[in-house]
Amino acid sequence: MAEMTYAEAIRDGMRQEMKRDRNVYLYGEDVGIFGGCFGVTAGLFQEFGPERVIDTPITETAIAGSAVGAAAAGLRPIAEIMFVDFMGVCMDEILNQAAKMRYMFGGKAKLPMVIRTPCGAGFSAAAQHSQTLEAWFTHIPGLKVVMPGTAADGKGLMEAAIRDDNPVIFIEHKVLLGAKGEVPEGEYLVPIGKADIKREGTDVTIVAWSLMLSKALAAAESLAQEGISAEVLDPRSLVPLDKEAILNSVKKTGKLVIVHEAVRTSGFGGEIAAIVADEGFDLLDAPIKRVTAPDTPIPFSPVLESAYIPSEEKIIKAVKELF
Amino acid sequence: MEPTKDQLLDIFKTMSTIRAFESKAVELFAAGKLPGFVHLYLGEEAVATGVCANLTIKDYITSTHRGHGHLIAKGGKIDLMMAELFGKKTGYCKGKGGSMHIADVDLGILGANGIVGAGQPISVGAAFACKYRKTDSVTVCFFGDGASNRGTFHESLNMASVWKLPVIFVAENNMYGISNSQKTSMNVADIADRAAAYGIPGVAVDGNDVIAVFEAASEAVKRARRGDGPTLIECKTWRWRGHFEGDPSVYKKPEDQESWLKKDPIPRLEAKLVDLKYATQPELDKIKSEIKAQVEDAVKFAEESALPDIEDVLTDVYAN
Ligand SMILES: Cc1ncc(C[n+]2csc(CCOP(=O)(O)OP(=O)(O)O)c2C)c(N)n1
Ligand SMILES: [Mg+2]
Numbered sequence: 001m002a003e004m005t006y007a008e009a010i011r012d013g014m015r016q017e018m019k020r021d022r023n024v025y026l027y028g029e030d031v032g033i034f035g036g037c038f039g040v041t042a043g044l045f046q047e048f049g050p051e052r053v054i055d056t057p058i059t060e061t062a063i064a065g066s067a068v069g070a071a072a073a074g075l076r077p078i079a080e081i082m083f084v085d086f087m088g089v090c091m092d093e094i095l096n097q098a099a100k101m102r103y104m105f106g107g108k109a110k111l112p113m114v115i116r117t118p119c120g121a122g123f124s125a126a127a128q129h130s131q132t133l134e135a136w137f138t139h140i141p142g143l144k145v146v147m148p149g150t151a152a153d154g155k156g157l158m159e160a161a162i163r164d165d166n167p168v169i170f171i172e173h174k175v176l177l178g179a180k181g182e183v184p185e186g187e188y189l190v191p192i193g194k195a196d197i198k199r200e201g202t203d204v205t206i207v208a209w210s211l212m213l214s215k216a217l218a219a220a221e222s223l224a225q226e227g228i229s230a231e232v233l234d235p236r237s238l239v240p241l242d243k244e245a246i247l248n249s250v251k252k253t254g255k256l257v258i259v260h261e262a263v264r265t266s267g268f269g270g271e272i273a274a275i276v277a278d279e280g281f282d283l284l285d286a287p288i289k290r291v292t293a294p295d296t297p298i299p300f301s302p303v304l305e306s307a308y309i310p311s312e313e314k315i316i317k318a319v320k321e322l323f
Numbered sequence: 324m325e326p327t328k329d330q331l332l333d334i335f336k337t338m339s340t341i342r343a344f345e346s347k348a349v350e351l352f353a354a355g356k357l358p359g360f361v362h363l364y365l366g367e368e369a370v371a372t373g374v375c376a377n378l379t380i381k382d383y384i385t386s387t388h389r390g391h392g393h394l395i396a397k398g399g400k401i402d403l404m405m406a407e408l409f410g411k412k413t414g415y416c417k418g419k420g421g422s423m424h425i426a427d428v429d430l431g432i433l434g435a436n437g438i439v440g441a442g443q444p445i446s447v448g449a450a451f452a453c454k455y456r457k458t459d460s461v462t463v464c465f466f467g468d469g470a471s472n473r474g475t476f477h478e479s480l481n482m483a484s485v486w487k488l489p490v491i492f493v494a495e496n497n498m499y500g501i502s503n504s505q506k507t508s509m510n511v512a513d514i515a516d517r518a519a520a521y522g523i524p525g526v527a528v529d530g531n532d533v534i535a536v537f538e539a540a541s542e543a544v545k546r547a548r549r550g551d552g553p554t555l556i557e558c559k560t561w562r563w564r565g566h567f568e569g570d571p572s573v574y575k576k577p578e579d580q581e582s583w584l585k586k587d588p589i590p591r592l593e594a595k596l597v598d599l600k601y602a603t604q605p606e607l608d609k610i611k612s613e614i615k616a617q618v619e620d621a622v623k624f625a626e627e628s629a630l631p632d633i634e635d636v637l638t639d640v641y642a643n
Contacts, residue, residue: 029500029501029503030501030502030503032502033502033573033574034501034502034573034574037501055502055503055507057469057472057500057503057508057509058439058440058469058470058472058473058500058503058508059472059473059474060473061473061474062474085437085438086438088438089438089473089474123358123359123360124358124359124410124421125359125360126359126419126420126421126423126424126437127419127420127424127437128423128424128436128437128438129360129423129437294636294637295640296636296637296640297419297640299418299419299631299635299636300358300359300410300416300418300419300420300421300424301358301410301411301418301419301421301630301631302358302410303410303418303630303631303633304410304418304419304631304633304635304636307633307636308636
């Protein structure tokens with residue numbers, strides 16, 4: 001084990017796989033000497049050279065589209081889109097090309113590609129640089145959607161994403177980049193599609209991912225002091241979703257609160273709520289609650305932005321409504 | 324067409340206002356008073372100013388993440404801009420947009436923009452509206468060298484050219500898109516050469532020579548108002564600061580930075596004004612100190628303004 005930040009851990013995951021497999025290469029805007037807009041790729045250019053760590057022009061369409069072509073031709077690209085907000089620019093390449101090619105070709109193509117991109121508010125970066133858009137990608141069959149909430153998961157899921165033969169949308173959180181954690185050294189894989197119980201509890205299940213995991217854990221700590229034992233479950237990947245783990249936890253607690261930073265309407269929380277209502281209705285002894293951002297774009301001013309982002313207090317309030 | 328004496332003095336005031344506003348923003352950001360990303364226009368003042376000196380309030384512009392200069396040149400009010408940078412309720416966007424999203428639709432400013440290249444098709448639409456309504460208004464689209472590599476560039480220039488729309492595409496070539504030099508991002512020396520692909524005029528000018536910029540824009544605006552369609556103007560310039568405040572620009576060569584600092588567009592204009600006997604240096608210095616005082620007033624206004632109310636998070640999503 002080594003102490004690493006979330007950013008360092010994700011970088012270490014890329015490094016392990018780049019050392020292991022020459023077909024893996026990394027490219028995107030400013031990922032070279034600059035080390036990526038948030039420093040996640042720092043040092044990789046020096047380590048692997050300009051053939052495998054490549055700066056691109058400002059050209060998201062060609063970044064995502066060329067990942068599709070390169071993957072179809074046998075490489076394993078890791079493409080960086082600087083902010084998840086810019087995924088709109090290359091949505092056709094993701095929606096109509098990456099996600100569907102294998103199916104449309106009758107199973108005859110393989111697309112081992114990863115698109116890494118950071119999400120999240122918290123820096124007053126305003127409405128076009130702060131969004132959390134995982135739900136878009138979960139609505140497209142053919143894509144896997146991964147959102148690590150800890151440094152170790154960042155590394156293990158990155159390695160698993162690179163080895164996966166399907167397009168994986170790997171969403172990092174900007175606020176987590178500097179968060180430290182214990183991370184296994186050397187090769188480390190976390191299976192995609194397996195949830196992790198980050199804190200055990202008996203009274204209520206809180207499902208949260210990405211940055212919201214740490215807020216849910218903080219809320220669980222406060223709730224424990226008030227005699228409420230919350231179980232915190234991180235699905236880690238939304239597609240595929242470990243619904244068994246969620247249902248098993250709800251079986252134990254009888255109550256479910258889902259927390260995500262994305263806006264409420266058509267957020268992935270609605271999907272989890274629907275699954276539990278459908279397959280676990282008898283397990284519930286209270287309504288399912290969601291804690292989410294409101295249905296608005298993200299405001300700039302720090303006072304507005306902090307009111308916007310789901311907080312520990314809002315999670316505690318939602319939990320208490322169930323008792 | 325050459326600028327008149329009055330035009331040139333106005334240009335001087337506008338460039339000095341941008342300089343003073345941006346220099347103040349450097350200080351304020353360093354003091355931790357400005358949240359979020361701040362991309363400054365220092366060194367590039369001649370581009371927005373020389374172009375917008377040809378426009379009226381009825382004309383439109385689309386701007387970029389590096390928008391303060393465009394906004395000031397198009398008549399934006401510096402107190403409302405400053406309050407927006409501070410995230411205050413009195414700001415242009417009530418504190419909801421910040422530096423990257425300042426707009427004043429009444430002045431024809433269709434917004435700074437956080438998405439590189441997004442202004443290009445928007446400018447085409449604004450120009451279409453002007454043509455459709457049979458006004459003689461034009462739209463200026465400001466964008467960077469980096470943005471000229473986006474697909475929106477191709478689609479916008481093509482559409483504007485086949486529809487003969489009154490739009491002037493102004494490529495601000497400051498030689499870098501964040502850390503990527505123009506040389507590593509495109510295989511042409513002049514972005515203006517790309518105009519040939521659309522059958523429209525393309526001109527490259529020294530973007531630190533405000534008179535050259537003014538003249539090129541004057542031609543293009545006339546052509547657009549006549550109904551002859553778009554022009555691509557490339558203005559070669561240099562951003563003095565990092566990509567955003569806080570970027571130490573390790574990717575730039577110090578000697579390039581030094582040589583461009585010597586091409587500062589403001590002293591060049593001052594020398595011209597003195598030479599033409601339009602003003603004396605002490606008169607120009609006095610104007611500059613008055614402008615600095617106005618910027619201080621804008622800061623005071625911003626600092627004394629109230630923060631937005633929390634309930635404002637939920638408003639302005641839809642028109643009623
Ligand atoms: C679609 C999109 N891609 C990437 C970015 C991130 N980004 C912001 S500014 C910038 C560089 C822009 O370069 P250029 O167009 O030359 O403008 P300059 O900053 O030099 O004024 C980049 C890559 C973005 N905001 N939008
Ligand atoms: Mg540039």
